[in-house]
Amino acid sequence: MPSSVMPMPSNGDGQEPSAAVSAVGLRKSYGDKVVLDGIDLRIPAGTVFALLGPNGAGKTTAVKILSTLISADGGQAQVAGHDLAADPQGVRAAIGVTGQFSAVDGLITGEENMLLMADLHHLTKQEGRRVAAELLERFDLVEAAKKPASTYSGGMKRRLDIAMTLVGKPRIIFLDEPTTGLDPRSRHNMWGIIRELVSDGVTVFLTTQYLDEADELADRIAVLNDGKIAAEGTAEELKRLIPGGHVRLRFSDPATYQAAAVALREVARDDEALALQILCDGSQRELRAILDWLDAAEIEADELTVHTPDLDDVFFALTGGNNVPNQSTPPNPSKETVR
Structure with a gap:
């Protein structure tokens, strides 16, 4: 099927909405293996963008590049108005990242995980305790706050992981397959959390292998295949590309x-x-x-x-x-x- 990219919607006055993330010609290879072959992205602020693709398609690589964890071999990108190559520190200050595997330290309590993150963001002890308490309540973790995180269920660990990410008040959050391994109830709870984040003005960059997840949450979806964006648009626009009704x-x-x-x-x-x-x-x-x-x-x-x-x-x-x-x-x- 030929590549097809749908036009971005305007904000009503003929101009496109501001981009939280934009990339042009992003490339990355590992030896002879081309992982990203010149992809273009433009993600409006305050929206959910979903990147779909088979295993090994390069979804996690794209997240790692845009979150400054690794460097691209070519192309340009801006995240939260900061150039990825020229101002990586500005990018890091504006984003939060939650991967497939929780960054939670299981040896300490949920509350201690939160306070550790507050210290890393240089919050005062008083401010750190206030922010930790608010987020633990928001993510329904108050009762478990004093227990070792190793005793948490998968869904609780994922909620704690996102709560820790929010300590720094990021404007953009990268969620790399956030519901992998969760039971259906925990997945739906996570969907509710993502919707709340967006309602607060946060931009969410989501990678997922759950097609219903992208359909349910994303304002726009891109399908990554063989290192290229095969198609991009709203869920309804993508569905209209395929005959067979x-x-x-x-x-x-x-x-x-x-x-x-x-x-x-x-x-x-x-x-x-x-x-x-x-x-x-x-x-x-x-x-x-x-x-x-x-x-x-x-x-x-x-x-x-x-x-x-x-x-x-x-x-x-x-x-x-x-x-x-x-x-x-x-x-x-x-x-x-x-x-």
Whole structure:
């Protein structure tokens, strides 16, 4: 599939919103292995940006470069208005980073982890205790604050990790696969935390292998494959890149099914399931035309469902289906029974 990048929305006066993160031609190689092959990014302030890609696509490398943990081989980038190469200290002062693996020290308590982070940010003892107490309460960790962090569940450790990140009041937070290994309830709790951060004006750069996570949270999504941005846009814009929307009619009576198959003709048949599939882009106009067509042919299906392409379809089309992302999620919400 050809690369496709959707235009950025304007702020209403014809100008693009200010960028929290921007990069042009970002490159990184390890020996002969090209990890990032000249990627461009522009992330508006106060939004969630999700970077998707197969394992080894370069998502973590992009985060490490933009958070000054490693240097790029080429290209330019600005984070929070600071040039990545010329002012890395300014970048570090404006960002927070939470990786796949918690930075929490399990040998000390949650509160002590928070106070240690406050010391690293040069807060006074009084200010550090105040900030720690506020964040422990915000992330529902007050009861566990005096217990060793090694006793925390995975979700609690991840919440503590983000709370520690917020001690420095970052304007931009990089979350590198923040829900990896969490149970569904903890994942949904983390989603709520991310939404709260954005409502406070924080910009979130999210990498994830959970496609439903990107669909649920991100204002814009980019798909990284073979070191390049294969496509970028809103979830709905990306879904429109992929053909394959259809209406599925299911019948319980074999005779009715056969009559419908003969009457409709241009359909895909599933004789075992007694189901017919009609191409449809999911629009109200096309769906109404199909319903009118069925009424005119006096065909009454027992069940009619509409399927529109989802991020799974986008991911597989853009990456060739290699390195299947984590799919431990509920059934596809884009399949909706309408009749």
